Structures are given as C-alpha cells and as structure tokens.
Amino acid sequence: MTGKPTRSISLSSTTPTRSSASAQATARRQVGTVRSVSKPQLTVYAVSTPRLAWRTKVTGSTAGRPSITTVWTDARNGKVLLASDAVHDGTGNGYYYPGVTIGTSGSGSSYSMTDPTRTGLKCGGQNGAAYTGTDDIWGNGSGTNLETACADVLYSVGKEVDMLSAWLGRSGIKGNGTNYPAEVGLNDVNAYYDGTTTNFGHSQDNARQLTAIDIVAHENGHGIFQTTPGGSTGGNETGGMNESTGDIFGALTEFYANNPNDPGDYLVGEEADLVGDGPIRNMANPSAVGDPNCYSSSIPNTEVHAAAGPLNHWFYLLANGTSGSTSCNGSTLTGIGIQNAGKVFYNGLLLKTSSWTHGKARVATLTAAKNLFGTTDCTTFNRVRDAWAGINVGAQSGEPTCGGTTTPPTGGTCTKVTATGTVSNRASSYKPSSTGIATSGGTINACLTGPSGSDFDLYLQKKSGSSWTDVAASESAGSTETIAYTAGSGTYRLEVYAYSGSGSYTLKYDIP
Missing domain, CATH: 2.60.120.380 (Jelly Rolls)
Structure with missing residues (x-):
C-alpha cells in the first residue's frame, strides 16, 4: 500500500501463472551490473487497471552510477509494469567542490541529504537530522553556509567509499557495507570522529567549514582504524598511527577523486587552512610543520598528531620513494605507486592488533605484501621493507622474507x-x-x-x-x-x- 485507495480492487485470480524465479530474472535485466536481488513478493500493482504482480528490488549499478531499482512484473504474462530507481543524483554546490553530483533521497518536492546507496551516510546540523529541501539542489557555494558544507561532505565520503571498494575491496567505511552520519556547524576550529559520527567545525577566521576531502576522509579513516582488528586501543604510539591512518585515507581519497579543484597531494588540510598557516601536516616531509620524520624511542611519548609523522613519511616513501622526500637512513628509494601502497597498508591493517606499534605494522605490511604480490618477484616486498628502514624501523622478530622463510619469533615457529x-x-x-x-x-x-x-x-x-x-x-x-x-x-x-x-x-x- 503506497497511498489511500480511491476505489475497490478486484482481481480475477490471485494465483500467478509466471513464477517468482522468472520475475526475478526479468528484474535483473533492468539493472546493468547486479549486486543483489531480493526475493520477489506477490502484490497488486494498482495503477490504472489493477494487476497481480511480482515486486522485486535489484541493487547494483547502471551506466556507472549506483542503482536501487524496484521492478513490478505482471504475474500472469511476465511483462514489466514499472521499474523505479530510488537513487537520485542531487546537485551539490559545495565550497570546495562546486557543481558535483551527490547521493540524496526523495522525489517531487521533498528531498533529504541522505545517501540511498551508501548506507548510514547522511549529513545535517548538530541535532543529527539530515538537511531537507523542496528541490534536489544543495548549497550556495558559500564558505559559511552549512548546507554547502554538507554538499562537500557527501561528495567527499562518496568518493572515499567508492575508493575503498574499487582500490581496496572494502565495503563501506565500517567494512560491513555501512557508514557514519556526518554533522556540520560544530562551533570549534576542529573536526572529529567519536565512534558513531563525524563532526566538522570551521576555520579560525570562520570563513569556511572544515569539509575538504582530506579532512572528511581523515575523520572517516579513524572509523576504518576502529573497525579493523584490534580497534584503536593503545597509547600515544597507537594514537599517532591512528592519526596517520586518517591522513593516509585522506591522500588515497584525494588521488582517487582526482578533482581539479583539489588535486591529489600529500599535504593535510591545506585547502581548509585551519589557522592561517596552510597545511597542518606534510607527509613527504613531516618536519616542515614541526613533526618528526623518523621513528625513535620518543614517539610513544609524543602528542598523537605529531606522532603521525613517521608513519605518514613511511607511506609517502612507499608510494613515491625519495622523489620529493628524503629517507632517514640516507638511502635512495623507489615507490610502488599510491594505489599499491594503499593496498599494502590496508591489508596490513587487517592484521592489526590492539596497542599497535610501528614494529608490528612493519611485520603486518610485509606479510600483506607477500600475500598480495607473491615471492616470485621480490620487488614490491623489498620496497615495503626498505621504506620501513627509511624511517628507522628495523627488522622485527617473526617478520617474513621474500623467499618465504621467516625469522623465528620468540617461542618457535609452528612446531608444537x-x-x-x-x-x-x-x-x-x-x-x-x-x-x-x-x-x-x-x-x-x-x-x-x-x-x-x-x-x-x-x-x-x-x-x-x-x-x-x-x-x-x-x-x-x-x-x-x-x-x-x-x-x-x-x-x-x-x-x-x-x-x-x-x-x-x-x-x-x-x-x-
């Protein structure tokens, strides 16, 4: 029932002559690439002459855009009565990203900044409710307009979710197909993730909101760190690696989005210019903004944002080598590209434990490189190893080698x-x-x-x-x-x- 009936409904029979399987097959053909299909439900399609019908929901994509299409097929002759796509592409007039397509919901004169294909993603003010409107055009491009900020957020998270799927094989920020809601209008020169929501404030001069891609993707990166094995429990060293994880996913998303208004780079927060000093972190050279380039015994006692420096530097060296950077041990390094670096880092996160350390991350990423790229050609594995040496994180007990042998960890190796x-x-x-x-x-x-x-x-x-x-x-x-x-x-x-x-x-x- 989708509305109050205006007339009685009478059918000659409620027994279908076309099977649910045939209805499902017909529904699948209405969407280009199918991800899932619901079990058809027998219903009445009461537009014009009422007809017995199968109703099936198909999720996937058509012509490269997401699709959630409900298909009604005549249960007596198999013809398609209606195929209705619930996905609407709103127009986002963002401050950083004007004229972009964002995921929104609604129809007619009632729309919401709720993404229908990226489950859990919506954006609104500090009361937690998504912004709504009478049309599907959002924001005015102003740095002080909060609907504009949400246009930037929905665009940025959409690109991050798409990057996770296309490059890393992860389903949503949480890894289970779901994502976090976002709020804008925080009255602070800050942005944060609190385990359930991302929240975005404004620059110190109050001229713009902190909703550039690298900041939005950074906060959601904390959600990725939290929802991979081991969570985010640990001291300052773990906290610094959590901050760096946000920066890494910010860079990955920037490069994936490839937006001409904000090309991919390894600077953090430069577009938002939080306090008028440009970027807050520099992954190629952390020391340029006062953070350590290299790992040392002082890192576990370093404030977490500064403690992000060594892992940020490692990721840059892994992706790009010493082109545009220098190593801590004076070696000349060659990178593997940002997408492969992202694969190694993410698959290392899947081996993460609580109280994560740089040494543990070295073992995990070397294991990931071995699993991803094999040992027939040791090039990638060796570059991961050399990037760790390039920030002064040396060999660890139990780490694999390219030939498939392992340095025996304390207690023996698979012997008991x-x-x-x-x-x-x-x-x-x-x-x-x-x-x-x-x-x-x-x-x-x-x-x-x-x-x-x-x-x-x-x-x-x-x-x-x-x-x-x-x-x-x-x-x-x-x-x-x-x-x-x-x-x-x-x-x-x-x-x-x-x-x-x-x-x-x-x-x-x-x-x-």
Whole structure:
C-alpha cells in the first residue's frame, strides 16, 4: 500500500501463472551490473487497471552510477509494469567542490541529504537530522553556509567509499557495507570522529567549514582504524598511527577523486587552512610543520598528531620513494605507486592488533605484501621493507622474507602441534576445536598447507562473549598461509576456510 485507495480492487485470480524465479530474472535485466536481488513478493500493482504482480528490488549499478531499482512484473504474462530507481543524483554546490553530483533521497518536492546507496551516510546540523529541501539542489557555494558544507561532505565520503571498494575491496567505511552520519556547524576550529559520527567545525577566521576531502576522509579513516582488528586501543604510539591512518585515507581519497579543484597531494588540510598557516601536516616531509620524520624511542611519548609523522613519511616513501622526500637512513628509494601502497597498508591493517606499534605494522605490511604480490618477484616486498628502514624501523622478530622463510619469533615457529583435516569448498574447519583453547598470552604461530591448486585461507579468532572475532588473517591467493600473532590472555581458535577448492590440509601451530 503506497497511498489511500480511491476505489475497490478486484482481481480475477490471485494465483500467478509466471513464477517468482522468472520475475526475478526479468528484474535483473533492468539493472546493468547486479549486486543483489531480493526475493520477489506477490502484490497488486494498482495503477490504472489493477494487476497481480511480482515486486522485486535489484541493487547494483547502471551506466556507472549506483542503482536501487524496484521492478513490478505482471504475474500472469511476465511483462514489466514499472521499474523505479530510488537513487537520485542531487546537485551539490559545495565550497570546495562546486557543481558535483551527490547521493540524496526523495522525489517531487521533498528531498533529504541522505545517501540511498551508501548506507548510514547522511549529513545535517548538530541535532543529527539530515538537511531537507523542496528541490534536489544543495548549497550556495558559500564558505559559511552549512548546507554547502554538507554538499562537500557527501561528495567527499562518496568518493572515499567508492575508493575503498574499487582500490581496496572494502565495503563501506565500517567494512560491513555501512557508514557514519556526518554533522556540520560544530562551533570549534576542529573536526572529529567519536565512534558513531563525524563532526566538522570551521576555520579560525570562520570563513569556511572544515569539509575538504582530506579532512572528511581523515575523520572517516579513524572509523576504518576502529573497525579493523584490534580497534584503536593503545597509547600515544597507537594514537599517532591512528592519526596517520586518517591522513593516509585522506591522500588515497584525494588521488582517487582526482578533482581539479583539489588535486591529489600529500599535504593535510591545506585547502581548509585551519589557522592561517596552510597545511597542518606534510607527509613527504613531516618536519616542515614541526613533526618528526623518523621513528625513535620518543614517539610513544609524543602528542598523537605529531606522532603521525613517521608513519605518514613511511607511506609517502612507499608510494613515491625519495622523489620529493628524503629517507632517514640516507638511502635512495623507489615507490610502488599510491594505489599499491594503499593496498599494502590496508591489508596490513587487517592484521592489526590492539596497542599497535610501528614494529608490528612493519611485520603486518610485509606479510600483506607477500600475500598480495607473491615471492616470485621480490620487488614490491623489498620496497615495503626498505621504506620501513627509511624511517628507522628495523627488522622485527617473526617478520617474513621474500623467499618465504621467516625469522623465528620468540617461542618457535609452528612446531608444537601438527593437525590435519578436510574441508569442503566455501566451508570451514576449526583447530584445536570449534570451542577453542585458553591461553594466558604470548605468540601464536600457525602454518597452513592446503591441497595444490586450491585457495585456502587461515584466520585466528578470539572468543568474545558467545561470539568469535577475527584478530589475525592470512588470505593469499593460494593454499599456503602463515600467521604470527602476539596474543593477550583469552580463548582462541584457528579457522581453515576453503575459499576455492576442497581437500585435506595440514595445520602446524603453537599456542602458548
């Protein structure tokens, strides 16, 4: 029912002669690239002559733009009665990004700054409600207009979500297909993420809002750090790496958006000019704004925004080498490009633990490089390693090498227990058992060998209440996986997952 009926509805029969499967197939053809299709529901299409119909919702994209299309097909002859797309492209007259397309909702004379395809994303004032309007044109381009600020926010987050999907394979900021709402009009020279919302204030001269891409993507970057394994728990060193993560996702989003009004760079906040001094951080040369370029023992006691310097510098060196920068050890480095650098960094985050450190990040990103690029050609792996050396983070116990061997971590490497099992395609097997094993803490090592030609993945899970959470993962495109994880006290189990193929496996592991 979509409105008050103005007449009685009478049908000759409520038994369909076309199946729900045929209706679903017809609905799929109305959208170019299909991501998901709902189960068809039998209903009455009561426009003009009422007809028995199947109603199906198809989510995907058409001609490169998102689509959420509801399709009504005649349940007796299979014809399409209506295909209605819920996605509307609003026009955003942003301060930083004028004349852009943003995701909005509504029709007729009632619209909202709520993105229909990026679940959870909306923008409004400090009361948490999305801005609404009678047309689908938003903002006036003024730096003091808050609807204008929301146009910039929706554009920026939209580009970040698209970048995460296209470059890194992540679904939404939270990684589960959902995102954070945004608020503008904060009465402060600041912007922040609080675990549930992003909030944006204004420049010190109050001439513009802090809603440039790198700032918006930075705050959502905190959400990515929070929703990858290990969360954001830790001291100042972890906090500095959290701040750097925001900067890294800001740079990735800028380069992905490729907006001529704000070309990709490695400066942070230069467009917003918070306090009249230009950028607040410089990833190529952190010391240019007073932050440390290199890692040292003082970093754990450094204020978190300044402590972002070494990891920011590492990311720049990994992406670009020493072109436009210098290394801390005097070496000349060659980069792997920003997209590949983003892949290595993000997949390293997927191996993150609480109380994250630069040493742990070195091990995680080297593991990620090995999983992503293999060991037939060691070039990428070596450049990741050399970038860490370039900020004075040296070799760590337990880190992999390109040849596939591993420096033995404290406690040995996959030597205590040898277990075997069999797992079917897209199914899981658990060791030591599905209920896990308790440990007081220490290094957990696991080495998996699956059948030739298969793609088996390995996960370490920790029990949290009645559920299990992945705390480490090894997901290469093959059947050999390794994990080295510094565990706290708790109950853990290893999951062997057959991503592709079936067969027997051998799992060697140490659980202290």
